Amino acid sequence: MTSTENIAQGIILLGAILLIVTYLTWLERKFAARLQSRIGPYWVGRPHGWLQPIADALKLLIKEDITPSKSDRFLFNLAPVWVVVTSLLGFAFLPLTASWVLVNIDLGLLYFSAIGSLIVIGIFIAGWASNNKYALISALRAAAQVVAYEVPLLLSLLVPAVFAGSLDFQDIIRAQDGHWFILFPVVGQISFLTFLLAALAEGNRIPFDLSEAESELVAGFNVEYSGMKFAYFYLAEYVHLLAASLLVSILFLGGPLGPFFSGGVWVAIKTLLVFLGVLWIRWSFLRVRIDQLMMLNWKVLTPLTLVNLLLAGLWVSLNG
Amino acid sequence: MEERVIEREFGEFALNMGPQHPSTHGVFRLELHLRGETVVKVIPHIGYLHRGVEKLSETLDYDILPPVYERDDYLSPTANSLAFVLAVEKLAGIEVPKRASYLRVLVAELQRVTSHLVWLGTFGLDLGGALGGGSTLFLYCFREREKILDLLEALTGTRFHTNMNQIGGVRYDVYASFDGDLSQTIGYLKKRISEYKDMLENNPVFLKRTKGVGVVRPELAKEVGASGPVLRGSGVAYDIRKNKPYSDYTEFEFRIPVGRNGDAYDRYRVRLEEMFESLSIIHQVMEGLPEGPIHSRKPVKIALLLKPPKGEAYAAVESPRGELGVFIVSDGSSKPYRVKVRSPSFSNIALIPYILPGHLIADAVAILGSLDPVFGDVDR
Amino acid sequence: MAQKVSNARLVKVTLLALWFTLKNLFRKPVTVQYPIVKRPIPERWRGGTFALTTDKETEEENCIGCKLCEKICPSGVIAVEMEKHGGRGWAKSFILDLQGCLQCELCVQVCPTDAIVMLYGMEAPVTRREDLILDKEKLMANEGLYQAAWATGLKLQNLHEPKK
Numbered sequence: 001m002t003s004t005e006n007i008a009q010g011i012i013l014l015g016a017i018l019l020i021v022t023y024l025t026w027l028e029r030k031f032a033a034r035l036q037s038r039i040g041p042y043w044v045g046r047p048h049g050w051l052q053p054i055a056d057a058l059k060l061l062i063k064e065d066i067t068p069s070k071s072d073r074f075l076f077n078l079a080p081v082w083v084v085v086t087s088l089l090g091f092a093f094l095p096l097t098a099s100w101v102l103v104n105i106d107l108g109l110l111y112f113s114a115i116g117s118l119i120v121i122g123i124f125i126a127g128w129a130s131n132n133k134y135a136l137i138s139a140l141r142a143a144a145q146v147v148a149y150e151v152p153l154l155l156s157l158l159v160p161a162v163f164a165g166s167l168d169f170q171d172i173i174r175a176q177d178g179h180w181f182i183l184f185p186v187v188g189q190i191s192f193l194t195f196l197l198a199a200l201a202e203g204n205r206i207p208f209d210l211s212e213a214e215s216e217l218v219a220g221f222n223v224e225y226s227g228m229k230f231a232y233f234y235l236a237e238y239v240h241l242l243a244a245s246l247l248v249s250i251l252f253l254g255g256p257l258g259p260f261f262s263g264g265v266w267v268a269i270k271t272l273l274v275f276l277g278v279l280w281i282r283w284s285f286l287r288v289r290i291d292q293l294m295m296l297n298w299k300v301l302t303p304l305t306l307v308n309l310l311l312a313g314l315w316v317s318l319n320g
Numbered sequence: 321m322e323e324r325v326i327e328r329e330f331g332e333f334a335l336n337m338g339p340q341h342p343s344t345h346g347v348f349r350l351e352l353h354l355r356g357e358t359v360v361k362v363i364p365h366i367g368y369l370h371r372g373v374e375k376l377s378e379t380l381d382y383d384i385l386p387p388v389y390e391r392d393d394y395l396s397p398t399a400n401s402l403a404f405v406l407a408v409e410k411l412a413g414i415e416v417p418k419r420a421s422y423l424r425v426l427v428a429e430l431q432r433v434t435s436h437l438v439w440l441g442t443f444g445l446d447l448g449g450a451l452g453g454g455s456t457l458f459l460y461c462f463r464e465r466e467k468i469l470d471l472l473e474a475l476t477g478t479r480f481h482t483n484m485n486q487i488g489g490v491r492y493d494v495y496a497s498f499d500g501d502l503s504q505t506i507g508y509l510k511k512r513i514s515e516y517k518d519m520l521e522n523n524p525v526f527l528k529r530t531k532g533v534g535v536v537r538p539e540l541a542k543e544v545g546a547s548g549p550v551l552r553g554s555g556v557a558y559d560i561r562k563n564k565p566y567s568d569y570t571e572f573e574f575r576i577p578v579g580r581n582g583d584a585y586d587r588y589r590v591r592l593e594e595m596f597e598s599l600s601i602i603h604q605v606m607e608g609l610p611e612g613p614i615h616s617r618k619p620v621k622i623a624l625l626l627k628p629p630k631g632e633a634y635a636a637v638e639s640p641r642g643e644l645g646v647f648i649v650s651d652g653s654s655k656p657y658r659v660k661v662r663s664p665s666f667s668n669i670a671l672i673p674y675i676l677p678g679h680l681i682a683d684a685v686a687i688l689g690s691l692d693p694v695f696g697d698v699d700r
Numbered sequence: 701m702a703q704k705v706s707n708a709r710l711v712k713v714t715l716l717a718l719w720f721t722l723k724n725l726f727r728k729p730v731t732v733q734y735p736i737v738k739r740p741i742p743e744r745w746r747g748g749t750f751a752l753t754t755d756k757e758t759e760e761e762n763c764i765g766c767k768l769c770e771k772i773c774p775s776g777v778i779a780v781e782m783e784k785h786g787g788r789g790w791a792k793s794f795i796l797d798l799q800g801c802l803q804c805e806l807c808v809q810v811c812p813t814d815a816i817v818m819l820y821g822m823e824a825p826v827t828r829r830e831d832l833i834l835d836k837e838k839l840m841a842n843e844g845l846y847q848a849a850w851a852t853g854l855k856l857q858n859l860h861e862p863k864k
Contacts, residue, residue, distance in 0.1 A: 032456075033729070034725050034729065035456060035721050035722075035724055035725050036455065036456050036459040036460070036724070037459065037460070037463055037724060037727055037728075037729050037730045037731075038459065038729055038730075038731050039729045039731045039733070042733065133333070133335050133336075134335075137335075137357065137681070141357075207448075207453070207525055210682075213682070214342055215342055215343045215445060215446050215447070215448075215454070215685055216343065216681050216682050216684075216685050217681075218341065218342060280718060280721065280722070281718070282453070283453060283455075283456050283721060284453050284456065284717050284718050284720070284721040285448070285453040285523075285525055285717065286444065286447040286448035286453050286454055286457075286523070286525045286526055286529060287447060287448050287453075287454070287525070287529075287682075288525055288528065288529070289528070289529065289680060289682045289683065290357060290680060290682065291680065292528055380774065381771075383772065384772055384773075384774045384806070385774070387774050387802055387804035387806065388774050388802075391802075453717075453721075456721060456724075460724070463730050466730070470742075473742050473744075473745065474742040474743070474744065475744070476744065477742070477744040477745050477746035477747070477805065477850075477851070478745075478746060478747060478803065481802070481803075481804070483804045483805065483806075489860065491805075491809070491856065491859070492744065492859065493859055495743070495744075515720070518716075519716065519717060519720045522712075522713040522716055522717070523713060523717050524713055524714065613860070613861070614859065614860065615859075615860035617860075618860075
């Protein structure tokens with residue numbers, strides 16, 4: 001692959017992701033509306049409101065862009081860019097079909113998780129640079145939360161890697177041929193669930209969206225952002241969520257493996273199902289408190305994932 | 321004006337919550353002093369919604385005032401006008417026909433259910449945020465509330481500010497098919513509210529967020545003059561409907577639910593049980609609705625103003641938030657000399673400085689929500 | 701905190717909460733798509749604009765300018781001037797400022813001649829504030845524009861009379 005080809009593919013991938021994410025917001029709004037006995041977007045692009053995301057994007061584009069006078073201008077403007085770039089970077093290493101991946105390296109999983117946790121720096125910058133007390137509290141919460149949940153996240157990510165004996169996504173997919181990792185008795189399911197919980201916490205989703213917490217901190221770190229800068233945070237949240245759903249479908253649900261359809265279709269279906277599951281959780285639960293969140297992490301998830309990883313290692317070495 | 325310096329110790333962080341904040345249930349400012357995320361001191365500031373109803377009353381005639389009082393507490397308008405009307409009737413010695421009393425109870429109890437449903441929904445928002453499960457609960461509650469509002473609209477012409485109470489009686493009688501509509505709505509509500517009860521009381525996140533949070537000791541509650549579900553949540557069985565009955569409440573059978581620990585969960589339980597009790601009272605009203613007139617005064621005279629004798633009178637009703645009292649001094653003219661409204665929310669939020677310290681910010685929001693203040697009622 | 705929840709129970713109630721929202725996913729949305737679908741207006745509905753009626757037979761206006769509505773209005777949005785000729789009173793001018801109206805229907809209730817009524821028309825938004833101040837001509841014209849609401853002065857007053 002030449003580098004020009006690579007760049008062209010990258011740009012196409014970027015465009016595709018942004019388009020998909022835009023429509024994921026539409027999907028979420030429709031899904032949430034139905035869950036709440038509403039109709040949801042309707043008028044823009046009648047009768048299903050399918051032009052709503054475009055209208056939203058346009059609205060955000062033409063809104064006034066405000067930088068608070070007492071904020072740190074440079075950092076304030078850096079944060080949205082940082083958040084979007086780091087959340088998009090992860091896609092470079094995720095295989096979207098059985099054979100196609102933008103950057104094929106044999107440490108894909110490691111690289112992905114390293115990049116995935118960079119997003120919190122952007123959130124912290126935003127909270128600090130806004131010079132707002134709500135934003136500051138939110139930034140501190142986000143930092144504490146993400147640093148804590150990184151541990152169970154990685155530990156549960158390692159289980160598929162241990163099963164496959166590799167950190168390469170291609171190897172992990174190949175190892176699931178005929179036997180998805182989620183179907184491994186106990187170990188697979190626990191690792192799937194803990195990963196899902198940790199990913200929810202990492203992606204600031206209800207019931208763990210403490211850094212956003214509208215009812216306490218108004219909107220947390222993005223309280224001072226408006227217009228397109230706010231849209232960047234919004235975008236990053238969904239890109240992050242999409243990446244997490246994609247990762248789940250690859251690591252636990254066999255990724256592109258499946259009958260009848262080609263790999264890309266299976267990845268899309270599985271990712272969408274995981275995404276809907278996350279939405280379902282989001283619109284069904286209340287928010288936990290910060291101390292309860294930390295308690296859950298250090299007292300339940302971390303020991304559980306550690307034991308789980310140990311079991312996985314034992315299983316592999318005994319069968320292996 | 322000199323800027324007020326907030327007293328600060330090392331490591332203390334002052335956070336202004338409100339007056340524009342999604343969880344202050346109106347315009348209310350809490351000056352929170354935090355250490356980490358823990359509240360160490362709190363100073364509430366009220367008065368942003370002061371509309372001067374008491375002073376306004378001195379310039380308007382008695383007959384004109386009931387619709388004005390409905391604007392006071394914007395979640396249970398009828399309770400406000402009922403308290404005012406009862407006080408005037410006591411002052412002027414007007415007898416109310418029995419049918420009118422029953423209809424007053426009917427509308428007041430229907431509005432108690434709507435008020436508690438709004439409370440449950442917004443409590444969900446406080447705990448769960450507008451972009452999550454909280455709003456789901458909120459919209460479910462509003463969906464059920466809509467049924468009652470439709471009923472009230474059919475009965476009185478407006479969904480909310482019913483303007484039902486008048487000095488001497490009520491304005492509207494029930495229409496022919498009202499009985500059927502009502503029993504259908506009651507059945508629907510009972511089913512749905514028990515559904516929410518099952519869901520919330522089994523929900524681990526809900527239990528963790530409310531149990532042991534914002535404990536109000538009964539002594540403290542009495543000391544600040546709290547009333548309504550806040551007082552009953554602390555285990556004091558005080559309800560004006562039982563203790564100082566008005567408007568023929570003695571003729572209905574109902575229980576006063578009380579809590580044990582006085583935490584946010586108990587207050588939630590009390591309100592939820594009250595909804596069922598209210599529905600049962602409504603059922604009894606319809607069963608035993610007596611025939612007869614709905615007004616005891618000559619209708620044409622309504623514009624030819626009531627002039628109560630010199631004197632003073634106090635009447636209290638159990639509004640969804642607690643004891644709502646109206647005290648009127650009359651100088652014999654057609655306008656009150658002075659009116660004082662004893663509003664339940666005002667006394668209830670006096671608990672805030674006592675119970676908030678020691679809790680986290682998230683709990684502060686939950687506690688404020690569990691007290692169910694309505695700032696139209698606090699500031700009047 | 702105070703209550704210890706066992707793990708099996710935790711899983712069960714979590715699934716219960718999810719099941720609860722799923723059940724609602726298949727319930728019919730309650731939203732009414734307003735301009736396309738309209739809620740039925742109940743008979744007793746009040747909330748529209750006002751009209752001054754005319755007598756059907758003599759085509760004379762009913763208002764006798766008695767100022768009762770002006771006196772009873774809680775927010776004082778009605779102003780009537782009276783003149784007398786031909787053996788009865790007339791409203792020389794009648795101004796109703798809808799901006800401050802509480803829709804309490806007291807003016808309708810006290811009217812001795814059924815002159816002022818509310819209307820069912822709920823779709824009468826205006827773009828200028830001046831249009832909300834209704835003078836006598838507008839109020840008279842309104843009668844033909846919308847259907848008159850249920851309540852009239854006599855009807856409401858009759859409700860208060862003891863049942864025979």
